Amino acid sequence: MVDFNEDTTLKEVLEFSKGEDVLLKYKVPCLACPMAQMEMADLTLKDICSAYRIDLKNLLIDLNLATQNAIEE
Numbered sequence: 001m002v003d004f005n006e007d008t009t010l011k012e013v014l015e016f017s018k019g020e021d022v023l024l025k026y027k028v029p030c031l032a033c034p035m036a037q038m039e040m041a042d043l044t045l046k047d048i049c050s051a052y053r054i055d056l057k058n059l060l061i062d063l064n065l066a067t068q069n070a071i072e073e
Contacts, residue, residue, distance in 0.1 A: 004063040005058060006046035016065040025055050025062065029066060039054065 002016055010030055011018040013065060030036035030048055049056035 002067045003065075004045070004060055004067070005048075006044060006060070007040055008045050008063075010043045010045075010048065011040040013063065014040070016063075016067065016070075018070055019063065022059070022062050022066050026059050028054065042045065 002012075004013065013023060020031065028048060029052060030043065036043055045059065046056060048054065049059060
C-alpha cells in the first residue's frame with residue numbers, strides 16, 4: 001500500500017492510477033505545466049500545496065483514501 005505524505009513527489013503520485021484524478025479535484029496546475037514535467041521527481045506535495053495554497057492535509061487524506069479504495073476493489 002502506498003502511504004502518501006508531504007514529501008511524496010509529483011512523480012510518485014502520478015504513478016498511482018487514481019493519483020491524477022485526486023490532483024485534478026484540487027485543481028493542481030502542475031499537471032499541465034512544462035516546468036513541472038521536468039521537475040516531477042523533485043517536486044513534493046508540500047511544495048505544490050505551499051505554492052498554490054492547496055490544503056495539504058485534505059489532499060493527503062483524499063490520496064490515501066483513494067489508495068485504500070483501489071486496494072479494496
